[in-house]
Structure formats: structure tokens, C-alpha cells
Amino acid sequence: MPEPILQIQDLNVRFKTPDGIVHAVKGATFDIAKGEVVGVVGESGSGKSQMFMAAVGLLSGNGEATGSVKFKGQELIGAPQKLLRTIRGSKASVIFQDPLTSLTPHMKVGQQIVEILTTHKNIGQADAERRALDMLELVRIPEAKRRMQQYPHELSGGMRQRVMIAMATACDPDLLIADEPTTALDVTVQAQVLEIMRDLTRELGTAIALISHDMGVIASMCDRVQVMRYGEFVEAGPVDDIFYAPRHDYTRMLLDAVPRLDQPDKPGHPVLPPIENWWERETLIDVQDVKVHFPIRMSGGLFGKTKPLKAVNGVSFELKKGETLGIVGESGCGKSTLARAVLQLVEPRQGAVVWLGKKDLMKTRGNELRKMRREFQIVFQDPLASLDPRMPIGKSIAEPLITQEPHLAASEVRDRVKDMMKRVGLDPAWINRYPHEFSGGQNQRVGIARAMIVRPQLVICDEAVSALDVSIQRQIVDLLMKLQAEFGMSMMFISHDLSVVRQISHRIMVLYLGRIVELADREEIYENPLHPYTRGLISAVPLPDPKLERSRTRIKLHGDLPSPLDSRAALTFLKSKVIDDPDAEQYVPQLVEAMPGHFVAEHDPV
Amino acid sequence: MLGYIVRRLLGAIPTLFIIVAATFFMMRLAPGGPFDGERRLPPEIERNIKAAYNLDKPVYEQFGIYVGNILTKGDFGPSFKNKDFSVSELIMLGAPVSLKLGLMAMTLAVFIGSFLGVTAALRQNTPTDYSVMSIAMVGITIPTFVTAPFLTLILGVYLGWLPVAGYGDGAARNMILPVVVLALPQIAIISRLVRGSMIEVLRSNFIRTARAKGLTDAQVVWRHALRAGLLPLVSYLGPAIAGLVTGSLVVEQIFGLPGIGRYFVQGALNRDYTLVMGVVILYATLIIVLNLIADVMYRVLDPRVRLG
Numbered sequence: 069m070p071e072p073i074l075q076i077q078d079l080n081v082r083f084k085t086p087d088g089i090v091h092a093v094k095g096a097t098f099d100i101a102k103g104e105v106v107g108v109v110g111e112s113g114s115g116k117s118q119m120f121m122a123a124v125g126l127l128s129g130n131g132e133a134t135g136s137v138k139f140k141g142q143e144l145i146g147a148p149q150k151l152l153r154t155i156r157g158s159k160a161s162v163i164f165q166d167p168l169t170s171l172t173p174h175m176k177v178g179q180q181i182v183e184i185l186t187t188h189k190n191i192g193q194a195d196a197e198r199r200a201l202d203m204l205e206l207v208r209i210p211e212a213k214r215r216m217q218q219y220p221h222e223l224s225g226g227m228r229q230r231v232m233i234a235m236a237t238a239c240d241p242d243l244l245i246a247d248e249p250t251t252a253l254d255v256t257v258q259a260q261v262l263e264i265m266r267d268l269t270r271e272l273g274t275a276i277a278l279i280s281h282d283m284g285v286i287a288s289m290c291d292r293v294q295v296m297r298y299g300e301f302v303e304a305g306p307v308d309d310i311f312y313a314p315r316h317d318y319t320r321m322l323l324d325a326v327p328r329l330d331q332p333d334k335p336g337h338p339v340l341p342p343i344e345n346w347w348e349r350e351t352l353i354d355v356q357d358v359k360v361h362f363p364i365r366m367s368g369g370l371f372g373k374t375k376p377l378k379a380v381n382g383v384s385f386e387l388k389k390g391e392t393l394g395i396v397g398e399s400g401c402g403k404s405t406l407a408r409a410v411l412q413l414v415e416p417r418q419g420a421v422v423w424l425g426k427k428d429l430m431k432t433r434g435n436e437l438r439k440m441r442r443e444f445q446i447v448f449q450d451p452l453a454s455l456d457p458r459m460p461i462g463k464s465i466a467e468p469l470i471t472q473e474p475h476l477a478a479s480e481v482r483d484r485v486k487d488m489m490k491r492v493g494l495d496p497a498w499i500n501r502y503p504h505e506f507s508g509g510q511n512q513r514v515g516i517a518r519a520m521i522v523r524p525q526l527v528i529c530d531e532a533v534s535a536l537d538v539s540i541q542r543q544i545v546d547l548l549m550k551l552q553a554e555f556g557m558s559m560m561f562i563s564h565d566l567s568v569v570r571q572i573s574h575r576i577m578v579l580y581l582g583r584i585v586e587l588a589d590r591e592e593i594y595e596n597p598l599h600p601y602t603r604g605l606i607s608a609v610p611l612p613d614p615k616l617e618r619s620r621t622r623i624k625l626h627g628d629l630p631s632p633l634d635s636r637a638a639l640t641f642l643k644s645k646v647i648d649d650p651d652a653e654q655y656v657p658q659l660v661e662a663m664p665g666h667f668v669a670e671h672d673p674v
Numbered sequence: 675m676l677g678y679i680v681r682r683l684l685g686a687i688p689t690l691f692i693i694v695a696a697t698f699f700m701m702r703l704a705p706g707g708p709f710d711g712e713r714r715l716p717p718e719i720e721r722n723i724k725a726a727y728n729l730d731k732p733v734y735e736q737f738g739i740y741v742g743n744i745l746t747k748g749d750f751g752p753s754f755k756n757k758d759f760s761v762s763e764l765i766m767l768g769a770p771v772s773l774k775l776g777l778m779a780m781t782l783a784v785f786i787g788s789f790l791g792v793t794a795a796l797r798q799n800t801p802t803d804y805s806v807m808s809i810a811m812v813g814i815t816i817p818t819f820v821t822a823p824f825l826t827l828i829l830g831v832y833l834g835w836l837p838v839a840g841y842g843d844g845a846a847r848n849m850i851l852p853v854v855v856l857a858l859p860q861i862a863i864i865s866r867l868v869r870g871s872m873i874e875v876l877r878s879n880f881i882r883t884a885r886a887k888g889l890t891d892a893q894v895v896w897r898h899a900l901r902a903g904l905l906p907l908v909s910y911l912g913p914a915i916a917g918l919v920t921g922s923l924v925v926e927q928i929f930g931l932p933g934i935g936r937y938f939v940q941g942a943l944n945r946d947y948t949l950v951m952g953v954v955i956l957y958a959t960l961i962i963v964l965n966l967i968a969d970v971m972y973r974v975l976d977p978r979v980r981l982g
Contacts, residue, residue, distance in 0.1 A: 124886065126882060126885055126886055128877075129798075152888075153888045153889070153890065154888065155888070156885070156886055156887065156888035157886060157887035157888035157889075158888055161886065161887070162883075162886040164879060164882070164883060164886075166879060169878065169879040169880060170879040170880055170882070170883045171880055171883065172880040172883070172884065172897075172898045172902075173880065173902065173976065173977070173978050174901045174902065174975065174976055174977055175897070175898070183887065183889070183893075183897070184887045184888070187887065187888060187889055187893070188888060219977040219978070221977070221978045232883075235887070
């Protein structure tokens with residue numbers, strides 16, 4: 069065994085809170101050796117981050133750590149801050165989850181890297197700047213020199229995280245603690261960031277502690293895995309053992325809950341019934357050429373000028389009764405805006421949304437539209453934030469019903485609410501409890517009950533499971549499928565997570581900068597993706613299967629999503645037709661039916 | 675940025691016009707006029723006076739003449755009550771005094787208040803924090819007309835260190851007491867404001883990153899926390915400075931300072947139409963300009979803010 073970098077012995081972390089003492093980490097013991105990548109998995113609240121915060125002395129004021137953490141033989145628990153400061157950032161550095169809030173907003177990114185160098189290395193400003201530039205180039209930031217002078221908010225999410233990596237590795241640390249480093253990023257960007265981290269360990273021999281809840285990321289990166297629950301390790305071992313021969317029930321449950329892009333229907337979970345005779349079914353909504361263009365104020369000139377941000381730019385599709393349409397795409401592709409346009413919740417919109425072949429919702433206004441809203445409901449991403457904190461959940465659930473059917477007697481409303489609570493897996497006795505008393509998964513059940521109480525024909529789930537832990541995510545997806553079998557409603561399921569979308573959707577639509585690039589049956593689109601963007605997207609998803617991950621070659625999509633304000637961006641995959649002027653009216657790629665039911669946007673041959 | 679400033683200043687023109695018009699007509703609506711006294715003037719004299727000041731014309735015509743004179747000649751008219759003085763002259767006499775007093779008090783308050791606020795935030799929930807905050811609470815609750823005589827009594831009368839009143843042509847000795855009295859409540863407000871925002875900033879993710887980089891506490895506070903922590907202060911300072919420099923009636927009265935605070939009150943009580951109008955225009959302009967400066971400062975401190 070090579071020399072250990074970090075030795076954690078019986079580490080305990082406790083927090084003093086108004087509700088008493090919380091024992092967040094209970095006697096954790098493990099080592100990380102030189103150059104090793106150790107994954108720490110567990111769901112939110114398992115104490116995985118706090119364990120490492122305690123190790124480097126970054127616990128919040130009410131936290132206390134006991135036990136032993138040795139870094140290269142040196143005891144860190146109880147060590148003076150002065151010693152910890154010489155280790156933090158220099159020999160052991162941290163990459164945090166959210167790169168936007170984790171970088172100082174008013175400081176140029178170059179300076180933030182320079183600062184760590186001048187603090188730990190005995191070098192001057194000029195040398196530090198040169199080194200910072202090298203680091204930015206090492207993490208493959210384009211135009212690194214110009215980026216040095218930019219502020220964090222001027223960079224994209226992926227670039228910010230690369231700045232974080234450059235900063236954390238600037239002093240050649242022996243240990244890199246990566247706390248959910250790619251959780252806030254799109255899959256394609258995640259793939260790029262993970263690759264950079266992998267290369268860095270190989271070149272510099274840095275050991276990595278990778279904290280993550282994503283089994284795919286763990287499988288593709290780690291040598292060893294520690295599984296954590298309620299502050300304790302339930303299982304530990306080489307990555308292949310954990311994935312192919314898990315011994316603990318919790319590990320098995322975690323692996324079972326993980327959605328797999330290559331195995332959509334897992335045994336023991338509801339199976340999506342296929343839609344028979346798609347063409348003969350009644351069409352619930354017919355969306356025709358929907359556009360949402362936001363005017364964006366640009367600087368320049370005395371009064372400034374506006375430029376349209378084409379969030380949704382000509383999307384057409386049909387949704388049949390009882391069908392689920394998955395909508396995937398990276399952040400900024402317009403998937404949420406499209407949902408809101410269909411629901412008539414965003415201005416300004418153009419096009420038509422024809423309801424049951426009769427009424428165009430776009431032309432419906434006022435009271436008539438309000439009455440029709442009972443037929444289409446939405447479930448939002450953040451379950452806690454989308455519930456009124458001052459309203460008992462029973463009242464939140466009842467509100468749409470009371471609005472739509474004001475004649476109902478109070479007792480009738482109560483019965484219907486309790487019935488719906490039972491159906492979504494909530495105890496009807498909780499009717500008077502408040503959202504803060506529940507977990508994220510339970511609150512999302514409340515959100516679903518609120519949407520379902522009026523028995524709508526269309527439910528739109530806007531990233532409805534994205535904020536939840538995998539095991540909870542699985543339960544909510546199962547619940548939605550069960551409800552669909554029961555009530556037969558149609559769904560639009562929006563997510564950036566391709567694996568989840570594949571579990572639940574009959575057909576899948578891939579959006580890129582406000583336009584459909586591919587639309588096909590769920591099997592077809594994963595097995596036979598035709599558009600290069602779809603291929604890149606699918607290839608970027610890490611699979612929770614270490615052997616498969618090691619043998620996989622990825623199709624790479626380079627760089628970040630281009631600015632949607634540049635009209636050339638929409639033709640990234642059809643460069644042959646680009647007019648080289650950012651403001652020009654560009655060619656509109658047509659959606660072609662390549663095979664029956666499989667539509668793909670025109671693109672240059674791959 | 676320049677385009678933004680010009681745009682904002684152009685946008686201020688209708689605002690100012692509405693303020694001027696509203697004040698003008700509301701004052702005319704109030705009963706009584708500048709030349710109504712206990713003893714009625716003989717009718718022909720009253721007629722002459724009214725004609726001299728255009729008060730015999732319809733109100734909208736008077737308004738037209740007033741605005742016209744400002745725009746064409748920069749003339750804010752004669753004071754109705756202070757004979758032989760124009761409004762501009764009165765304001766030019768009083769404004770520098772109020773300006774000096776207000777700016778000195780605000781500078782003092784910003785430095786001491788920020789220092790106390792940051793100190794309390796860094797030692798959150800310790801005796802230092804509690805004592806700073808309780809003193810600040812006291813500072814907010816005690817009005818200046820209590821602190822002013824109290825301090826005057828001790829420092830001026832008993833100890834005889836400082837003059838009890840008078841402007842003394844702006845001598846430092848004369849300014850100390852009024853400046854301190856005026857600054858005290860501001861110190862209290864600012865220290866509470868800064869403490870609150872600093873505590874929030876110190877909990878934020880980027881401070882955790884800065885600490886994870888191995889920076890010293892001083893570096894973390896000075897480079898990373900302070901700028902973000904002082905942002906709310908900037909938005910507060912705009913209107914607060916405008917309030918202070920346009921004269922603080924109580925302090926100016928107690929210390930006998932020839933500022934413009936008293937013009938406001940005297941003007942309103944005496945129906946000195948033009949004087950009130952002049953002070954209102956000065957105050958409104960200051961508010962608009964200072965708020966603009968605050969917004970621009972905000973942008974300088976926080977590059978994420980987009981002016982548009």
C-alpha cells in the first residue's frame with residue numbers, strides 16, 4: 069500500500085443546534101493513499117461533506133470535531149489555525165459544488181488564483197500571474213488571458229468550475245477534496261470537467277476525495293468507494309466490488325434507485341406501458357410553431373437597444389392522451405420556457421397551442437382561460453420553495469380545487485384532499501402540517517397532490533425530481549407512473565437528466581437553443597440517435613457501471629453552449645448554412661422525418 | 675455607464691417637474707397667504723403688493739411665470755418674508771453651513787458605524803456583539819433634542835471644553851458638538867445595518883472558499899467580505915445624506931447654526947411660497963443626484979449589477 073495522505077481515525081462531528089446536538093459524523097475511519105481517487109457516496113444529510121470540512125478545520129461555528137485526522141502524519145484535529153492555514157489551499161484544497169456562489173463576486177478570477185499562490189508560495193505578483201495563466205490553460209479555458217480579467221458572473225457554469233479547479237490545484241496539492249464538483253453542471257460540461265480532473269490526477273499524482281451522490285460519476289472516476297449513511301460508513305471497498313457485489317442493503321438500494329440510461333425498465337419498479345396505435349389516439353394538445361422571444365436590453369447608445377433572446381424559437385409537437393413526452397436539453401435550451409408557454413404562463417408568446425383539436429389556448433383569455441386551467445397543472449422543481457410556508461399542506465392541496473369548484477362543501481373538499489394525499493403516499497393525518505416539517509420528497513408529493521386534485525388531463529413536471537436524492541427520485545418517478553396508470557393523464561416531463569427522462573417518457577424531445585433537434589420514441593432515440601447533439605448528450609452521461617465506463621469512448625461536444633443572442637449559434641450543427649453575421653436572419657433547420665415517428669433537425673454530416 | 679447616467683438625469687426632469695407642480699399647487703390650496711396678518715392691510719396696498727408679486731393673477735398663470743423664470747433666468751424669485759433677499763441668496767447663505775455639518779456628521783458616522791458593525795459581526799453572539807448592539811439600540815431611540823442639551827451641559831457648561839452654541843464661522847471647536855449629536859443616531863443605524871449584512875456575507879459560500887484557500891482572517895475580511903458587506907450601506911447613504919445636508923432643524927436650532935433647516939419650517943409657517951419652493955427643489959434635486967451616485971457606486975462595488 070502506498071503511503072497514506074489522509075488518515076481519518078474515529079472522527080466524530082457534532083453540531084449544537086437549537087433543537088439539541090446533531091451527531092453528523094459518527095466514528096468515521098478510513099485512509100486515502102497518494103494518487104488515489106476515493107469516492108464518498110451518500111444522500112443529503114449523510115455527513116459526507118462535514119467529515120471533510122472537519123478534517124481541514126472549516127466547520128461552522130457551532131460544529132465540533134473529535135477523533136483524529138492525520139494529513140501526511142500530522143494531526144489536524146485540534147491543530148492551531150495557523151498550521152491549518154498553511155495546509156488549506158496549498159497541500160489540501162477543496163472544490164465546492166456551486167461555482168457561482170463559491171467564487172468571490174467582486175474579484176477578477178485571475179486575481180483569485182493569484183491570491184492563493186502569493187499566500188502559499190514565496191512568489192511575486194508577476195510570477196503568480198504567469199502561473200495562474202498556465203493553470204487556466206491547463207484546465208482548458210479558451211482565451212485564458214482575457215478570462216483572467218473577467219468576473220465570475222461573466223463566465224459560464226462550466227468555466228467557473230474550471231476556474232475553481234485551477235485555483236484548487238495551483239499549489240500542486242497532495243489532496244483534492246471535490247465536494248459534488250459537477251452537480252450543478254450540465255452533463256456535457258460535467259464530462260469535460262471530470263476529464264480535466266482525471267488528467268490532473270494522472271499528471272500531478274494528486275489524491276482525490278470525490279464526494280458525490282451520483283453513482284455514474286463515482287463509477288467513472290473512483291478506485292475505491294465509501295458508502296455513507298446517517299454519519300456512518302455502511303460499506304467500503306474497491307469500486308468494482310461496490311457496484312457488482314454490494315453487501316449492504318443500503319448500497320443495494322442506492323444502486324437500484326439510480327436511473328440507468330442503458331436500462332430504463334428495472335425489475336421491481338413500475339414498467340411504462342407502451343402507447344398503442346399512436347396515430348389513432350386522440351391528440352390532447354397540438355403545439356404549433358410556438359415562439360417566446362424576450363427583449364434583452366443591451367448596453368450602448370444613449371438609450372440602449374434591445375435584442376430578442378429567442379428562448380423558444382419555433383417548436384411544434386403533438387401530445388396524445390395518456391402519453392408522456394420527455395423534454396431534455398442543457399440549461400438555457402428553453403425547456404422550462406416552452407412549458408410555461410404551453411401553460412400560458414409567460415409573455416410574450418406566439419404560435420398556437422390547440423387543446424383537443426378545438427380551442428387555441430394562445431387566444432383564450434381571462435376567465436375562460438382561468439377555468440380551463442384545471443385541465444393543465446404543473447409540478448415545480450424546488451418542492452419547498454414552491455409551497456407557501458405559512459399554509460398547512462392540506463390548504464395548499466385544496467386551493468386549486470376550491471378555485472375551480474367553489475360550490476364544493478368544506479367537508480367534501482377535505483375528503484377529496486385526504487383521498488388525494490393517500491394516493492400520493494402521504495398520511496391524511498398530516499393535513500394540518502406545514503411544509504417545513506417535511507422532507508423534500510414528501511413536499512414534492514404535496515406538489516403532485518396539488519396538481520392532481522383537480523384531475524387535470526395534462527401535468528407538466530418541470531425538473532420535478534432534480535432536487536431530490538436518487539432514492540427519493542426513484543419513488544417520485546414510480547409515483548408519477550402509478551398516477552398516470554390510474555388517471556390516464558398526459559405528461560410533459562422536463563429534465564436535464566437523460567436517464568430519468570428515459571424511465572418515464574414514451575417519446576423524447578431534445579431541445580437545443582430553443583429548437584427541436586430530435587424527437588423520437590424513447591428506445592429509438594437512445595439506440596439510434598441521429599443528430600450529433602443528441603449523440604454527444606447521450607455519450608456524456610456517466611453510467612453507474614465501472615467496467616463499462618472504463619471501456620467507453622465518448623463523443624465529445626466541445627466548449628460551452630454558445631450565446632443564444634448570437635443568431636449564428638442556432639446553426640452550430642449546420643455550419644454550412646451559416647451567414648457570418650451575429651445579427652443576420654439565419655437559415656432555419658427543418659425537422660425531417662428520418663424514419664416513421666423519428667424526427668431530426670437538418671445538420672451537417674457527422 | 676455614461677449613457678446610463680444621462681438617461682437617468684433626463685428621466686429626473688419629469689420627476690422634478692411633478693414635485694415642483696405638486697408643491698406649488700398644494701401650498702396655494704392651504705388657507706392663508708404670505709400677506710395675511712392679524713391686522714388687515716388697506717385694500718389698495720394689499721392690491722399693490724399682490725400685483726408686485728403676481729399674486730393677483732390666476733394660480734396656473736403664476737405657476738407658468740414661476741417655472742418660466744427658473745428656466746430662463748435661473749431666478750427662484752424674491753423671498754416674500756425676508757425683505758431684500760432673493761430665495762437664491764438665502765439658500766446660498768444657509769446651504770454651505772448645512773452641507774458642511776451634514777457631510778462631516780455622515781463621514782464620522784460611516785467610519786465609526788461600519789467599524790462597529792463589522793466588529794460585532796466578526797464576534798457574533800459574544801459580549802462585544804451584544805454591547806455594541808445594545809448601545810446602538812439606545813442611540814436610535816434617544817432623539818437629538820435630548821442628546822444635544824445633555825452633551826452641551828456636560829462638555830460645554832460643566833467642563834467648559836467646547837462652546838455651547840454658535841457657528842463661529844465654522845471653527846472646529848464650534849462644529850464638534852453639533853456634528854457628534856447629528857452623527858450619533860446615524861452611527862447606530864449604520865452599525866446595525868452593516869452588522870446584519872456582514873453576518874450574511876460571512877456565511878456565504880465564497881467566504882468558505884476564501885478560508886479553504888488558507889487565507890488569514892484579515893485577508894478574508896478585507897479582500898472578500900467587506901465589499902459585499904458594505905453594499906446595503908451604499909443604498910442607505912443616498913437618501914440619508916440628502917436628509918442631513920438639507921439641514922437638520924433641531925440641531926441647527928439648538929446650536930444656533932445658520933443652516934437652511936430653519937428656512938423650511940419658517941417658510942412653511944409664514945406661507946413664504948417662494949422660499950419653500952426653493953428648499954423643496956434643492957432637496958428633490960439632491961435626493962435624485964445622490965440616489966444616482968449610490969446606484970453607480972453599487973455598480974462599482976458589485977460588478978454583477980447591470981445598469982439599464
